[in-house]
Amino acid sequence: MSALPVARRVRDAVVLFWLVVSFTFVLVRLAPGDPATMLVPPDASPAAAARLRHEFGLDASYPVQYARWLGDALTGNLGESFATHEPVTRVLARAAPISFGLGLASLALTFLVGVPIGVLQGARRGTGWDRTLTVVTTTVFAMPSFWLALALVALFTYGASMLGLPAWLRLPAFGVHTPGAALSGWDALRDVMRHAVLPVTILAAVGAAGIARYTRSSVADVARLDFVRTARAKGVTPARVYLRHVLANVLPPLVVLAALSLPGLVAGSVFVEAVFAWPGMGRAMLNAIAARDYPVVMACTMLYAGAVIAANLVADLVLPLLDPRRSAS
């Protein structure tokens, strides 16, 4: 691949990012509700709200606000939170690692579990196994993550004491770490991991069900092709047919799917964060939206959109490397 298409794709991605950010800017300002009146006490004078509005620069016309915001953003200044006066970058630096950590851990598990199930189903298409697993994966895929979270909380709290589960299986269902416990080093890590078991399991279960459904249909599609029949006719063992010939064709799009599904997974963690009280991006954004905290809403959306666009760009650039046939076009 020559350098030119890469440069063009990067340029397209940047333009798209600018479009999305501008769209969000308009969307947030079109919405009813005024940040200043929400921040001043109910009995404050209109002058107090006007002063606050001036301080936030909300009394300027929309084009002026947009120009100011864009200028600041281009110099790396995302502004301060209206509500807490904290730099937005610091809000993100605190919340993003939690959500992205949750997303990445779940994504890894999603593929480790989902792909083998899908390959097994695709290889045994139409059998009782396939049918059973289809019902299981489609059912899990139909579960809202917050419902699954509550079900597991019920199981590991109410159920754990009723069923007499051992102490190590009584998993914590609240927060990122044990409050008040002064742990360090390995103990602290172990504590965080124990807290992460339920959230990661839930996101990974729903994700793995989706990946298994996708893998099953693409394995079944590829298994019908002539080269698979040829491989079989040559006497290649069934296991090798699937692991070498079929998987080589199924995996590249799956890797792309992995890149593309990370932003959605991070966004989807808002429900799990809500149930388990994790202070991640989802919660930061929900709070910011409720308070009309424009800078934080803008920054969160930018981060999500940036992740989607970057994922698309990476997928576009990586796919030809994984699948040489695609570099021709």
Place this chain on the structure above:
Amino acid sequence: MTNPKRIGATRRDPLVVGALALLAAMAAGVIVVPLLARQNPLAIGDVLALRYLPPLARDPSGALHLLGTDRFGRDLFVRMMLAGRISLMVGVVGSVAAAALGTAVGAVAAWSGGVVDRALMAATDAMLSIPRLVLLLVCAALWRPGLGTVVVVLIATGWMGVARMVRAEVLGVRAQPYVDAAVALGARSSRVLWRHAVPNALGPAIVATALGVGNAILLESGLSFLGLGVQPPSPSWGNMIAGGRDAIVTAPWIALAPGVALILTVLACTLLGDWLRDRLSGEAAGLLGDRA
């Protein structure tokens, strides 16, 4: 792929039959059960005597509560079925209207070409670059939460995928001889588009709609769970799950039962969507066009 044996096999697929039966039962349930209820599912009566009854319990007046009662003493099963009316309606309307909008955008983009095409596709790509959930949360929370907002927001955030698929299909159909024939017969451009090209490009849109119903129901429940969707006292599966959250340790059925109804519905929609996709892809998609 017109092997009669294969088509016969899919027709008798027990999963599809089961899914249809499930949806029929759910639809009948949500219509009939609230009509038969003796107690108003929104009214709150003698809370202390009636609340947190376990499934299959009888209250002091002798009335049976199939799934027990919630924290206000309201019958859970009746409320669940009433919620089903709202959730199913939101799912169907949200998905069908979003697909219709996407079809219109995709068809116009492909047919017009040039600047219109580029502008519409740039808008589509821009909207696809924000995770749908983020877009939903921002829109639902910024405007006043409620049933109407949820439906509008589901439509506004759900059309992009269909628009891209229909655009690709219309571009393909455009090259077909029957389109040239219609043009040669003197049909107006808009007539050729809506009467000849679009009906032949609908296969993927129909599959996306079927799969979209389940997705819309899930998204509605998510918004309602976060308090940004259907507002109490109107029940929806999502806000009922949220309402049972505080009692998840002592009375888990209150949060879990509405979820089971939701999961069964979404499961049935997904199985039907999968089946439609298998039948409408490839040559079968042309079959649909023949009838139009």
